[in-house]
Amino acid sequence: MIGVGGPSGSSQRLFVAVPLPAELLEFVRACQGLLPGQPGLRLMNAEQLHVTLAFIGEVDERKADAARSVVRSIPAALGGETTIERFLFIPSAKKARVVALAISDAQGVFDRLFHLVMSGLEAADVMRREKRPFRPHLTVARLRNPGRVQPRSESGTAPFAVESVCLYRSELRREGAVYTALEKTALTPGV
Secondary structure, eight states: OOOOOSOTTOOEEEEEEEEOOGGGHHHHHHHHHTSOOOTTEEEOOGGGOEEEEEEEEEEOHHHHHHHHHHHHTSOGGGBEEEEEEEEEEESOSTTEEEEEEEEEOTTOHHHHHHHHHHHHHHHTTSOOOOSSOOOOEEEEEEEEEEEOOOOSSOOOOEEEEEOEEEEEEEEOOTTOOEEEEEEEEEOOBOO
C-alpha cells in the first residue's frame, strides 16, 4: 500500500487510472514527436501518462478513503492486453483540446475495470458516472485553444499491458498537473 498525504479533513482532487507501462514510454515519445510544434500545444510528461477510468474530482477524506478501498478491492486477475491503435482528437479533429492515442480493448480489459471501479465508487457515494460512454485513451498532449492538429504521420500500433490500477491525487500547478499515487493494485492477465 502507498501512503496517503494531506491533513485529515482537507479536500483532495482524485482520479483512478491505469498507468502507462514503462516499456511503452519510448513508443509514446515517438508519437509525440509526430505532432507539430504549434503554439499552445503542451506535451504530457512521463509522470502524466495514464488511462483514466474515473475522474472523481475534489472530495473530502471520507470519500478519499472509500476510493482507496475501491482500488484495493480490484481483483488481481483483471489485467490483460490491449492495443494502442491511432491518434484520437477530442472532442473532434477540427476543434481538438486533447490529442490522445486510441486504445483497442478487444478483450474488454478496460471495460471490465471501468465498470468495476465506477460501480464501487457509486456504491460508496463517491461519485456518479458521466452519461457519455467510456472510451479508453491515453492523452499525450493538450491544446490551450481548440484547433486542428496535423501529425506528420499516423502513430502506429503497440501492445498495452494493463498491469495495475492506481488512485491518484492531482495537484494543479502553473507548469502542469502533478500526480501522486495514493493506492495501487497490481494486476495479472486474467484466465
